[in-house]
Amino acid sequence: MVGMTTTAAPATTTPVVGFDQVTKTYGSVRAVDGLSLRLYPGETVALLGPNGAGKSTTLDLLLGLKQADGGTVSVFGTSPREAIVAGRVGAMLQSGGLMDEVTVAELVKLACSLHPKPYKADDVLARASLTQIADRKVNKLSGGQAQRVRFALATAGDSDLIVLDEPTTGMDVSARHAFWATMREQADQGRTVLFATHYLEEADAIADRVLVLHRGRLLADGTAAEIKAKAGARRVSFDLEGEIDEAGLRGLPFLTSVDVSGQTVRIQSSDADATVHALYGLGVYPRNLEVAGLGLEQAFVAITEAEEAKQS
Numbered sequence: 514m515v516g517m518t519t520t521a522a523p524a525t526t527t528p529v530v531g532f533d534q535v536t537k538t539y540g541s542v543r544a545v546d547g548l549s550l551r552l553y554p555g556e557t558v559a560l561l562g563p564n565g566a567g568k569s570t571t572l573d574l575l576l577g578l579k580q581a582d583g584g585t586v587s588v589f590g591t592s593p594r595e596a597i598v599a600g601r602v603g604a605m606l607q608s609g610g611l612m613d614e615v616t617v618a619e620l621v622k623l624a625c626s627l628h629p630k631p632y633k634a635d636d637v638l639a640r641a642s643l644t645q646i647a648d649r650k651v652n653k654l655s656g657g658q659a660q661r662v663r664f665a666l667a668t669a670g671d672s673d674l675i676v677l678d679e680p681t682t683g684m685d686v687s688a689r690h691a692f693w694a695t696m697r698e699q700a701d702q703g704r705t706v707l708f709a710t711h712y713l714e715e716a717d718a719i720a721d722r723v724l725v726l727h728r729g730r731l732l733a734d735g736t737a738a739e740i741k742a743k744a745g746a747r748r749v750s751f752d753l754e755g756e757i758d759e760a761g762l763r764g765l766p767f768l769t770s771v772d773v774s775g776q777t778v779r780i781q782s783s784d785a786d787a788t789v790h791a792l793y794g795l796g797v798y799p800r801n802l803e804v805a806g807l808g809l810e811q812a813f814v815a816i817t818e819a820e821e822a823k824q825s
C-alpha cells in the first residue's frame with residue numbers, strides 16, 4: 514500500500530473517523546474486509562474503487578446505518594450514532610429519498626430545525642444555489658437540482674465531518690464547480706470532508722488524500738501524486754511513418770498496453786526508458802515522442818487491474 518498520507522496528525526489527536534479491522538458481509542459477499550483507517554481534522558479525502566468495491570457500505574458503517582460484523586468504527590472517538598446525535602456529522606447519500614410533497618424551502622427549514630447547531634435556512638439555500646427554486650415542490654426537481662437539495666440537507670448545520678456519496682452525479686458543470694468551491698470553503702474552515710466518487714478528475718483536483726478500495730480492502734492510501742507514482746507506469750506516444758508492425762510493437766518489453774490509431778501509437782510501460790530503447794532496436798524511428806506520467810484515472814485502473822490479476 515502507498516505510504517501514509519502527508520497529513521501529519523499527532524498521535525494524541527482523536528481521529529475524526531477510526532476504522533479498526535472492520536468487516537461487513539452480506540451472505541457470502543465480503544463487502545468490507547478487515548478495513549483499518551484513520552481520518553484527521555481538515556482532511557479532504559476521496560474514496561475511490563470500482564463498482565462493488567465497498568465504498569457505500571463503508572460510508573453506511575461510518576454513519577451507523579449498517580452495523581459491522583467485526584472490528585470497531587468510531588467517529589470523534591464515540592459511536593457513529595452518538596456523533597450524529599451530537600450534530601457532528603452531515604451526510605449526503607447516493608439514493609437518499611426526499612420527501613415529495615414539500616417545497617425545497619420547507620425541506621431545508623425542517624433539516625435546519627432538526628440540527629443541533631443549525632445554520633439559517635436562507636443561507637443554506639443560497640449556498641446550495643437553491644434560492645431561485647426554493648418554492649418548487651421537491652418532486653418537480655431535475656436530477657441535478659435534487660442533488661443540490663441533498664447537499665443543502667448535508668450542510669444544514671455546523672457539522673465537523675461531511676460525508677458525501679457520489680455527490681456530483683447528475684450535476685452540470687457549473688453546479689459541480691459551485692459545489693466543490695463550497696466544499697473547499699468547508700475544508701478550509703477545518704472540517705473533514707470524505708467523498709466517494711467515480712469522477713477521478715474530481716478526486717485529483719479536490720482531495721488531499723485518496724483511498725483506493727478494492728473488494729472491501731484498502732489498496733492504496735496517499736496523495737493523488739503518491740497513487741500515480743505507485744502505479745509506476747508511464748504513457749509513451751509517438752508517430753510512425755509507413756506500415757506499422759503492430760505485432761512487433763506488442764513484443765516490446767515492459768508494455769502494459771498498446772493502442773494504434775492511424776499513424777499514432779500510444780503505449781503504457783512500466784519502464785519507459787527500456788521500452789523506447791527497444792523500439793529503436795526494432796528499426797523504427799518514432800517521431801513526436803512524448804513520455805508522461807499516468808493520470809489518476811489510469812493509475813487507478815493500473816492498480817486495480819494489477820490486483821485483479823494477482824487474485825485470479
Ligand SMILES: Nc1ncnc2c1ncn2[C@@H]1O[C@H](COP(=O)(O)OP(=O)(O)OP(=O)(O)O)[C@@H](O)[C@H]1O
Pocket residue numbers: 539542543544562563564565566567568569570571
Ligand atoms: N444490502 C445488500 N445485500 C447484499 N449485498 C450487498 C448489499 N449491499 C451491497 N452489497 C454487495 O456488497 C458489495 C459492496 O457494495 P457497495 O455498494 O458497498 O459498493 P460500492 O463500492 O459503493 O459500489 P458502486 O460503485 O457500484 O456504488 C457489492 O458486491 C454489493 O453487491
